Amino acid sequence: MCGIVGAVAQNNVIPILIEGLKRLEYRGYDSCGIAVHLDRKLQRSRSTSRVADLEKQLATSGLTGFTGIAHTRWATHGAPVTHNAHPHFSRDRIALVHNGIIENHDDLRAELQALGYVFESQTDTEVIAHLVDHMYTGDLFETVQQAIKRLTGAYAIAVFSADEPHRVVAARQGSPLIVGLGDGQNFVASDAMAIAGTTDQIIYLEEGDVVDLQLQRVWIVDVNGRSVEREVKTVQAYSSAVELGPYQHYMQKEIFEQPRAIADTLEGVVNIMPELFGDKAFSVFQQIDSVLILACGTSYYAGLTAKYWLESVAKIPANVEIASEYRYRDSVPNPNTLVVTITQSGETADTLAAVKHARSLGMLHTLTICNAATSAMVRECALAYITRAGVEVGVASTKAFTTQLVGLFLLTLAIAQSKNRLSEEQEQAHLKALRHLPAALQSVLALEPHIVAWAEAFARKENALFLGRGMHYPIALEGALKLKEITYIHAEAYAAGELKHGPLALVTEEMPVVTIAPNDTLIEKLKSNMQEVRARGGQLYVFADADSHISPSEGVHVIRLPENYGLLSPILHVVPLQLLAYHTALARGTDVDKPRNLAKSVTVE
Ligand code: AGP
Numbered sequence: 001m002c003g004i005v006g007a008v009a010q011n012n013v014i015p016i017l018i019e020g021l022k023r024l025e026y027r028g029y030d031s032c033g034i035a036v037h038l039d040r041k042l043q044r045s046r047s048t049s050r051v052a053d054l055e056k057q058l059a060t061s062g063l064t065g066f067t068g069i070a071h072t073r074w075a076t077h078g079a080p081v082t083h084n085a086h087p088h089f090s091r092d093r094i095a096l097v098h099n100g101i102i103e104n105h106d107d108l109r110a111e112l113q114a115l116g117y118v119f120e121s122q123t124d125t126e127v128i129a130h131l132v133d134h135m136y137t138g139d140l141f142e143t144v145q146q147a148i149k150r151l152t153g154a155y156a157i158a159v160f161s162a163d164e165p166h167r168v169v170a171a172r173q174g175s176p177l178i179v180g181l182g183d184g185q186n187f188v189a190s191d192a193m194a195i196a197g198t199t200d201q202i203i204y205l206e207e208g209d210v211v212d213l214q215l216q217r218v219w220i221v222d223v224n225g226r227s228v229e230r231e232v233k234t235v236q237a238y239s240s241a242v243e244l245g246p247y248q249h250y251m252q253k254e255i256f257e258q259p260r261a262i263a264d265t266l267e268g269v270v271n272i273m274p275e276l277f278g279d280k281a282f283s284v285f286q287q288i289d290s291v292l293i294l295a296c297g298t299s300y301y302a303g304l305t306a307k308y309w310l311e312s313v314a315k316i317p318a319n320v321e322i323a324s325e326y327r328y329r330d331s332v333p334n335p336n337t338l339v340v341t342i343t344q345s346g347e348t349a350d351t352l353a354a355v356k357h358a359r360s361l362g363m364l365h366t367l368t369i370c371n372a373a374t375s376a377m378v379r380e381c382a383l384a385y386i387t388r389a390g391v392e393v394g395v396a397s398t399k400a401f402t403t404q405l406v407g408l409f410l411l412t413l414a415i416a417q418s419k420n421r422l423s424e425e426q427e428q429a430h431l432k433a434l435r436h437l438p439a440a441l442q443s444v445l446a447l448e449p450h451i452v453a454w455a456e457a458f459a460r461k462e463n464a465l466f467l468g469r470g471m472h473y474p475i476a477l478e479g480a481l482k483l484k485e486i487t488y489i490h491a492e493a494y495a496a497g498e499l500k501h502g503p504l505a506l507v508t509e510e511m512p513v514v515t516i517a518p519n520d521t522l523i524e525k526l527k528s529n530m531q532e533v534r535a536r537g538g539q540l541y542v543f544a545d546a547d548s549h550i551s552p553s554e555g556v557h558v559i560r561l562p563e564n565y566g567l568l569s570p571i572l573h574v575v576p577l578q579l580l581a582y583h584t585a586l587a588r589g590t591d592v593d594k595p596r597n598l599a600k601s602v603t604v605e
Pocket of ligand 1: 299
């Protein structure tokens with residue numbers, strides 16, 4: 001992961017770099033640092049705390065510079081301590097920041113040590129800094145092009161030399177990197193958001209590109225060293241969208257934004273039509289005989305939910321695979337499969353690699369449900385549906401998940417329609433239910449005070465179980481992920497019928513068991529599973545539809561959702577689980593938006 005930002009300007013670049021780091025903290029926040037070029041010398045400041053701390057450090061030191069690079073780290077090689085924080089220096093001549101993993105770092109380290117280089121860190125990054133220094137010809141652009149030929153793995157790097165003021169060289173292979181074009185100043189960053197407000201003229205570098213950034217020019221060469229022109233895109237500045245407003249945390253804000261996010265995602269959906277996913281979608285949907293969904297984490301759970309919809313509404317076989325597993329296993333490719341990726345960021349390395357793997361197996365029909373219109377995934381897939389959740393800052397995904405579900409439900413309907421499996425009447429009924437979602441969500445959000453009361457009890461626990469059945473089983477999985485992610489409580493989810501096959505052994509009077517109880521065809525079966533828990537003394541915390549006929553009793557706590565929402569019920573039932581995790585985290589005093597060890601965008605394997 002990690003975030004990179006670099007600048008060549010005619011003014012002090014520190015404020016731009018600090019602002020860029022703040023916006024890139026979603027990529028990792030184990031440590032951060034800045035290096036600038038000052039009087040033909042390298043100067044740096046690093047912190048193992050957050051960017052705000054680095055900013056204070058810089059204000060005290062008064063460090064300034066017209067050329068600089070900065071980094072926010074998600075630790076891979078080496079603990080999150082100052083000497084492992086980027087930028088890394090080599091012989092006080094080369095400064096370098098890196099996102100990704102260099103797989104041959106051990107061999108290169110041994111080689112460079114034999115040449116007399118002394119390593120100060122455990123990182124794979126320092127290897128690149130020394131390698132660039134060792135190969136330095138006096139022309140950094142030329143040197144970096146040669147040096148990266150020695151690297152195996154994924155990387156985005158930005159580097160400058162004490163000997164070449166007003167020049168930053170950057171390169172990418174497997175990790176994202178953009179160039180921002182300004183007036184007499186140019187930038188490089190992991191994400192356009194880092195420099196939003198400074199420039200909206202963005203170049204998305206391609207795999208293997210190396211860029212030479214100077215005050216008045218930007219020169220790019222491709223993987224073969226040939227000079228190339230890359231398209232300059234005008235990217236909407238979205239800095240204002242990440243203001244916290246009246247909320248205490250981004251996660252809280254994002255939970256409460258869900259009615260708006262879903263309304264925005266549905267904006268423009270007048271009728272169900274395959275073209276919502278791209279011009280060629282109709283012919284693709286007609287050809288396909290199965291769906292393969294590839295995703296990670298919360299997005300994977302969105303995929304698991306969609307499997308129920310695809311098979312019951314569109315009557316098309318659907319498989320859902322964890323992207324990092326799919327890419328490395330032997331599978332039987334079917335060229336008539338629609339490969340669907342689900343990703344909030346559009347930059348998740350495992351999901352990107354999985355879709356490339358599927359294509360390499362001859363599965364060419366690709367579609368993404370993605371929240372980032374200009375992301376690598378949207379560029380990678382033939383068809384796309386862009387969810388309109390807006391920027392999601394909290395590491396724990398909330399509004400991205402519910403808007404993904406909306407996108408997946410629309411996909412289900414569009415495939416059903418293309419295959420003549422959807423009557424006009426059914427289409428209208430589904431559209432009506434979709435349009436009612438924002439109002440229905442408001443009623444669920446109004447349950448917050450009841451959930452706050454439960455959170456006090458959960459905050460004292462170290463374990464929790466989540467139960468669901470049918471299409472609410474993935475919602476139980478998502479609820480457990482939310483709880484463990486931000487409260488550090490060990491939580492596991494089971495399809496309720498599985499309980500008796502092992503996990504029931506965990507149930508004691510100490511065990512809270514969260515149960516998702518929509519009034520669907522499985523409700524009576526679920527009630528039996530709840531009895532199995534109560535008989536062992538387990539404490540049930542039940543989110544039940546109003547008409548589920550589940551009443552509170554000893555050891556059975558109930559919060560009622562206002563209405564049964566049929567096929568779209570998972571979109572409503574996940575919201576109280578998000579609120580439960582949020583308020584439990586508040587009660588435990590954990591870092592809600594930046595939970596330990598995690599990052600928002602997972603751009604390494
Ligand atoms: C969930 O709260 C997490 N942030 C995580 O599981 C996330 O959903 C996963 O890393 C996939 O990210 P993506 O949607 O950006 O691909």
